[in-house]
Amino acid sequence: MGTGRGSAGSASMSGMSGIPPQGGQLERHWTAESIVRRWWEFYNYKTSIRALTKIEFAEHIAYLLFLKLDHERANRPGKFASRPVAPSIDTWPHLVERGGEDLHSYLARTMRTLGTPTPDNQRRTTASVLFHDAQPWNIDRMSELRQLITEEINPYRWAQVPDGELGRAFAQLLSDCYDDMLKKRQTGQFLTPPPLLAVVAKALALTPDDRIIDPACGIGSTLIAAHREMESHGTKVDDSAIAGADIDPQMCRLATMNVLLNTRRLFAGIPPIQRSDSLSRKVRAIQRQDRDVAATVALCNPPFKSTDAAVDTTHRDDFWAPKADLPTNFLQHIAITLPQGARAAVFAPDSVLFGTGAAATVRRNLLLNCDVHTLLRLPTGIFRGTNAKANILFFTKSAPRPSGEPATRALWVYDARTGNHRTDTGNPLTEDDLSDFLAAYRPDDPDHSSRTPSRQFKPYPVADLLARPSASLELWADLTENQQDLGSPRDIAASIVAELNSASSSFQAVVDSLAPGQ
Structure with a gap:
């Protein structure tokens, strides 16, 4: 044939x-x-x-x-x-x-x-x-x-x-390989909607002078969105402008080709993606193979896996809480390793915002050492096949203040979740759906001094946040807090089935690891 x-x-x-x-x-x-x-x-x-x-x-x-x-x-x-x-x-x-x-x-x-x-x-x-x-x-x-x-x-x-x-x-x-991606749930892999990444790239006010990193890049969608936003300024974007890493060899190879084809990079040039465990060593968020280029922006949707230790962090004496779960570890890794003045947008599940123990330690240190200025609560249902509730934390790495005052002054919360459930088939998320958020965020105002409160957008003084039990960031704007749309019964049932299948696979792995008679 x-x-x-x-x-x-x-x-x-x-x-x-x-x-x-x-x-x-x-x-x-x-x-x-x-x-x-x-x-x-x-x-x-x-x-x-x-x-x-x-x-x-x-x-x-x-x-x-x-x-x-x-x-x-x-x-x-x-x-x-x-x-x-x-x-x-x-x-x-x-x-x-x-x-x-x-x-x-x-x-x-x-x-x-x-x-x-x-x-x-x-x-x-x-x-x-x-x-x-x-x-x-x-x-x-x-x-x-x-x-x-x-x-x-x-x-x-x-x-x-x-x-x-x-x-x-x-x-x-x-x-279109989404079903296969869902089978990698044990590693926390999800596909992020490109329209959402396009809005985040605009909010970060990216320019061709920026250097973008993603230490858990998956298939490279975050880097491609950043590159497109930088290109929109009409200036050539240098090959060193974006860099990603991932621990999964399959994700690395797919991300490499995805970035090559979407950014027209030379096949013999600087690798856009590297295979590495970003959390295992005390290094910059990503090290270049050719030269060390300081990142100015981190854009990352880390794995949302919250159970079982995914990496050995015993060598991370720089971590605020070395025994945190995977998404919390990526949040503190980015906050600690970014240079002073660098900006970041990091996705986080709800558990990172209000969990106790290690999560609380990371939140408190984040507020003290970074200007955590914006929290975007995302609609439910945007990650197909899951019932994950996600948020995006926007912050800037700040120098320690001699007075000991927190680097954060006020955290603005934009609630795009209450009463807003999405599916990628019936009502997928679009850039227009977040146009009000972008207007309220004011990317052209780096000091955030011209922001105005609204029904969906509300500031919380940092003193109030640090006074909350465990420095919880379970925050809302002025919308009714109990109007959470969790999706249709079919969506919820499908999510439960996916979780049960994932649990079954985990238990089977335990059974397979046991010797006969144990």
């Missing part, structure tokens, strides 16, 4: 998706919607779905696009050509001509070469993140992989796809 270019199968798929076969400059007219529709049509009609998850399919799209684009750029005419990142300029043609076990072994060898960082080849540092531990899909399904290569990737000139469309297509591909 799919033994050559321009086969009947390829023409048929082109007609279904609305993308014409290669011919001259036709790729310049492709849209993100038509591209991603084509990919999913191949997945649904040409692959053995039970043998390949959606997220595994998305990973292979990333591998093949990287190799194909690398080949196209190496074969541009004259001075426009770039040295290939792949082992040779013929890596892609050799891949195209193979099938069966030969294809499997050749692709596995190529992945292994690119996934192994070498000090003498700095041009492969980005590739080493993308291809780390990468493997071709099942050797018994090589005919399907060959079809994907010869019919869906090789016949087209992907470098000619309009700026932004290929990146948007890949981001949508990842978004």
